Amino acid sequence: MSRIDVFVAPKPSPALIRIMTFVNRIVMLHGVPGLRDLLPFNLLAGLRGVANVRHIEFPDDDRQRLKACCGGGKATFITPNHPEFFTDWMIDKEIVSQVSPLAASWATHGVVNGLGRIMQKFWLANNLIAQIPGNSGAAKEHSVAWALKGHGVLLHPEGGVGWHANVVAPLLPGAVEMGFEALKCGRATDGDFKVCVAPVVWKLAFTGDVEPALARECGYVEKSLKVERHAADTLSGRVHHIYATLLSRDESTCEMLPDAQASYAARQKRLLTELSRRLGKLIPVESAPVESGIDEIAELLRRSRRWLREGAGDAEEQKQVRTLADTIQRIQRVGPWAWSSPRITQEEIAEHLKRIRNDYCKGTLRDTINRFVPQPAGPRRAHIRAPEPLGLHAWQGSVDEALAELHRRMQDAITAIVGQVEAGGGFIFYPNPFYHR
Template identity: 85%
Template sequence: MSRIDVFVAPKPNPALIRIMTIVNRVVMLHGVPGFRDLLPFNRLAGLRGVANVRHIDFPVDDRQRLKACCGAGKATFIAPNHPEFFTDWMIDKEIVSRASPLAASWATHGVVNGLGRIMQKFWLANNLIAQIPGNSAAAKEHSVAWALKGHGVLLHPEGGVGWHANVVGPLLPGAVEMGFEALKRGRATDQDFKAWIAPVVWKLAFTKNVGPALAQECAYVEKSLKIECRAADTLPERVHHIYATLLSRDEVACGMAPDKQASYAARQELLLLELSRRLGERISIDPGANEIAELLRQSRRWLRDNTGNAEGQKQVRALADMIQRLQRVGPWASANPRITQEEIAEHLKRIRNDYCKGTLRDTINRFVPQPAGQRRAHIRVPEPLGLHAYRGSIEDALAKLHRRMQDTITAIVADVEAGGGFIFYPNPFYHRDA
């Protein structure tokens, strides 16, 4: 088995964690005062702030709400939303530094184990838990044991990054399952032991108009994907044209004639139905009786059980990958008649992650995507869920957490909009039936 797929327990180094908290705050988030606003220094990510999060709006009440869940006699699983890659860990680290400095954080095995032995030791010393796809038992066991010591454990219940900060995706059950297991073990020796799921949400907003920088990034994407730049189009129309062109290419590859008079959402739905039908045939499942999420789950099982079928593996994986890629533009994209520059930025980052590959620049962008300008992070802590006082099912707990997270994100967006913090454009994805 490759080292990348082997779980190694973290060995947290408190001194290193304290140092990296300062490095994260200055180099990764805020930038270096005196250099971050001066040319040419502000062109260097490490001086400007790699994630360019200049301001953090994290009210005292929210900080105290999170801190109150952490500590001795408690097992706390911190569950933030997951709107953006790289910036996620930087903001998450800032959050836990204020509530539970020795909290462990889940991260993809490609980061923890996949960058060589020296970097693996570094990440393990920073208390990162490697998530091994299809084999998470060891990571879960370590997480429960660490939480029982009174330290938090942070993991993203949405799973992968979706690049849709205004919408919380479906939640995975891992945090709740581990919370119940920690509660059972804690109550075995202390009847007053408590277990918490502490949701956290954050929303990034640009501090000024970054239209020119977004247009420059859009031009790079058009050139990289060999898509015509239509000079008369607005920036959102150019982004929509990129997606419509990519959709047409997928339709043609599947033998379907693109209907360019139909909305993007309608065309996407028809293509997903056809791809689901083909994937169902490959793995002998009737897709009409299954949601796409279940079909994809069954396809992953098929891949594990049919490793000797090389051609079948190739075809099933290609179909599943295309379905997942198409689904990343969800109904939220066409739900509102207006679109913000933050949402345009998210579209561009999603396109670059999913389609722009093959160059060093694209590889770096996938791991360390660069924002179009300075941003403010609005961080809030919805009401935590105390599993020690909860009698519902895991599914009901996830629904409750999702509702609290989505309501809080919606409130943040409304507050920022009321304060004039967004720049709006007409949304070319919008259609009334969305």
Template identity: 75%
Template sequence: MSKIDVFVAPRPNPALIRAMTSVNRIVMLHGIPGFRDLLPFNRLAGLRGVANVRHIAFPDADLERLKASCGAGKATFITPNHPEFFTDWMIDKEIVSQVSPLTASWATNGVVNGLGRLMQKFWLANNLIAQIPGNSGAAKEHSVAWALKGHGVLLHPEGGVGWHANIVAPLLSGAVEMGLEALKRGRATDPDFKVWIAPVVWKLAFTGNVEAALAKECAYVEKSLNIERHATDTLPQRIHHIYSTLLTRDEAAWGMPSDEGQTYAERQQGLIIELARRLGESISPEAAITDTTELLRRARRWQRENTGDAEGQKQVRTLADAVQRLQRVGPWASANPRITQEEIAEHLKRIRNDYCRGGLRDTMNRFIPQPAGPRCAYIRVPEAIGLHAYAGSIDDAVAELHRRMQETVTSTVTELAAKGSFIFYPNPFYRR
């Protein structure tokens, strides 16, 4: 294995973690008052707040609910939703600093191990656990052992970022599996030992109208991808046109006809079905796999087990990447007749992440995406699941976790909409 794929146990440094909590709060989130709103200082991310989260609305009742699930004598696995990259760890760190400062947090191996030896030491001292794709046994073992010491373990059950804050994606089962293992070990010495799966959700909302900044970013995307803008299109229509053009290019690249009479969702689904069929034939000609989640899982396993087949590796990887990328615009995109500025911003970030790869600016955007304006983070804590008192299966627990997270996200969005926190536009993806 290469060094990026080798698990190294975190070495948490409490003093560094405390110091970075203050740095995170000022430099990464809130910015410096007096500078963050003044030109030219507000153009410097460190003075403005890199994630530009000016306010955090974390009700006392929710904070106390999370605190009750953490601490000595119990194992706690904290499971936030995952609506945005980079901002995720900044908000997660702010949350755990108030309930369990020595919480260990899962992160991709590309971040923990892939940025050089000094950065690896820094991340390990900040108690980050490197997720090694296809080989997570050591990370899980360390997580269970750390949780049994009374410190939290934080991981995103959605896996990767989808840039859809109003929708919680299907969840992975890792937190529940590790929780059950911690329960078994804890009960070996203490029959009253408790294990909690503690969900957290947060929703970001702009504090004002950022249409001009969004239009500027949209123009950058159009130029980068060589997509002609229609002069009369509204901002949401420009987003729809970008996606439609990219889909037409994908159809042409894979030899599929493009039916302009169909909706975007119909064309997208037709291409996904065809590419999934080809992927299935590449990895398992004898079995028809209709579920794309299972198909992609098997494709990853096929790649691990067939490293000697260079041509097959390239074909499977290309097909799997295409299916995964196309699926990132889910049915939620066309579910509502209105679209918010926050959802437009998510579309732009998703497009830039998936298609814009021209240079340093786009690379930086993937690692540290910059928001269109100041925001407020609304943090809510659903009721935790006590695995010590849960009689259902792993799948049942994951489904219940998803239900609680989605219900809380939906109620938070509804609450904010009722308060006038969003600016709405007609949604060009919507079809009755």
């Protein structure tokens, strides 16, 4: 096995973690006051703040609620939402620095193990746990052991970044499952041992109008993907046109005639149905789903990944399955939330652009850097909330029921933040061309 696929237990260095907390706060988030708004210094990401998060609103009640979950005699799994790449760890690190400084954090094995030995030691000293796809047993065992020591363990229950901050995606069961395992271990020696899954959500909002910067980024995407711009289109219309063009290309690849009169949602559903039908025919199962429902497609993709891991089929069949599964996942990343409202904010437009750049713009150094360190269109404020933790020591339901309750608490908190920011005039709106009744 290559080093990237081998789990190595973190060796946290409290001194390094304290240093990196300061570096993260200034270089990655806030920037250097006095320089971050002055030319030419504001052109340097490290002086401006790489993630350009100028303000953090983390009410003391929420902070204390989260802090009370951590400490000796209990195990805590901290589960933040996952709306944005790179900024995720920067904000998560700021949060844990205030409530459980030695908390361990899950991260992709490509970051922890895939950047060479020196960087691997650095990340392990920062207490990062490598998530190794298909081989997470050692990481889970270490997480439970670390949580039992009274330190938090942070992981994103949504899994990968979806770039849809207003909507919490379906949750993965890892945190809850590890929580129940920690409860079993803790109760073996302490009948009063407590385990919590502590949800955290955050929402980023621009501090001002960033349309010129978004328009420039949109222009880069149009040029990179060779999408013709319609001069009369609004900014939101240009983004919709990019996605509609990309969907047309996928339809053409499937030898389907694009229906220009149909809504994006209807065209997407029709294409996903056809792709699912083709993928189902390649995987020898008793009843492969061919409908385009979310649950059916999710099950089909799980079967596809398992089929590929088992090495079934010949090389050509594996290539076809992998291509179809990747295409379905990419198209599905624009979900029903995209057409649920007649209005769209600048923040949502920015998310669309970042998702397009991550999924479609590839091959140049600029695109590679953007994939790992996406740059925001302007200064932002982070609104952080910590909903009521889910005490597994008092939970009588199943893992699935616990996940549903955790999802509800996270979504309710996000919806409340969005409502508060909107009531304060914090959003700039456009007509939403994706809107579909």
